[in-house]
Amino acid sequence: MAEFPRPSPLPDRDTAPFWEAQNNHELKFQRCTGCETVRYPVGPLCPECHSFDFEWITSSGRGTIYSYTIVRHQTHPAFAPPYTVLLVEMEEGPRIIAQLQASEDARFAIDTPVHIEWEDHPGQALPVFVLDS
């Protein structure tokens, strides 16, 4: 049976630079040049001060687990359980979603420190999180 392809992000005019940076293995956030708020998800307007002006900053790739779910029931043909999806609070403030890459007996919890590594998928690289050693 042919492997069902993983759904890939469909960049739009606002999000294209974010996804292009990921293909260079960089996680980028927008920082408002008016009030310096770092915002995420990507969007054209600062939700705090409503300025359209921003610059892209590069994340350190480090953060801590804010929440997570261990998926044990298959809901999509491209994702075979079990797998763990983390919500990680990055050092820059935003929380992002990505899978945990770890052995099945790895121990982790909310507040465990993690860092990003990159996985190249057809057409799009995506981050995964690895537990800090």
Add this chain to the structure above:
Amino acid sequence: MTIRNKAAIVGIGQTEFSKDSGRSTLRMALEAILQALDDAGLKPQDVDGVVKMSANNDIFEIDLLRSLNLSNLRFFHEIPHGGGAACGTIAGAVAAIASGMADVVVTFRSLNERSERRFGQSTVGGGVGGWGQDKIPHGLVTPAQWIAIFGQRYLHEYGHTTEEFGRVSVLCRKHAATNPHAMMYERPITLEDHQNSRWITEPLRLFDCCLDTDGACAAIVVSAEKAKQLKGTPAYIAAAAQGTGSRTEMMTSYQRKSLARLEEAEATAAELYRTAELEPQQIDVAEIYDHFTPMVLMALEAYGFAEPGQSPHLFREGRLELDGDLPLNTHGGHLGEGYLHGFGHIVEGVRQIRGSAVNQVEDAKTCLVTSGTGVPTSAIILSKEAY
């Protein structure tokens, strides 16, 4: 200007709830609407307003209008945000009636959620745009998975175990067990059954997730004056409100300060109680939207029945049972009766006020009905008296 008791629900309709309706969502919507109009003593030609949930995207409004031959419409609106819209359709109807833009407004929800597209399954392929583009490619695909992230924070912040989720499910299944309309009629579960049910997406088990259902519901809203001329017992709408929170996303508002509270439900509650001039303690029955058990706990807190993190005590102390001070989901809710995107809760709320529910709460004068959480939401308070 207040909308308090300016309008009433005077007709309700409901198809059977099943795993396979064998007919179209349009057909079921029409059956429920005609039943609701008949219940109210009204005819399709009396209808001059329709407020529809945008999630009914498989029913084209034009087909509904043609089928019922609704040639007298003055008001037709659509409410966004999935299950968060259910009571929002009532709010839209009330706004139209109170402002004189309509007199008889139809609201409804129709779903073949079990036999056609199941919300808990996805086959999305190719490119994912919009709000899902940074979640779905990581395997966070379904509502259960999105909500599990909130549920995990709730357990972490308040030190609870998943048994507290289980108590929500056990109570809804208990009420469904004595409701012949319920998919889980005569099928109660124990806390042990909940703990032994298989994991779907930790910390959610099978029995933490709502049912998959085919069916339809409808409700007819008219002005309080018109309600007095009609045959049945009106359920006056003491308040109807919608609400939003900060940094809103579709069931994934993960950037907001707390993931263990429901900002949009708190905002809706404040507006609701202000309009109704009631306190939470004056609510006799609560029909709380139950797509996933953790959200019921958070909603009970948002609507003022417990402090944050404290709603599990309401279950432990028996206060949400039929003989308690706040009977909850008397029909069995989405976890026991069937998943009609919050519309089964509205229909049951009307029955409780009429005194005609199968699990009737004695002397119910006020009923809170809430809609989907994790999205911009809505709620109503129904009242026996137009005070």
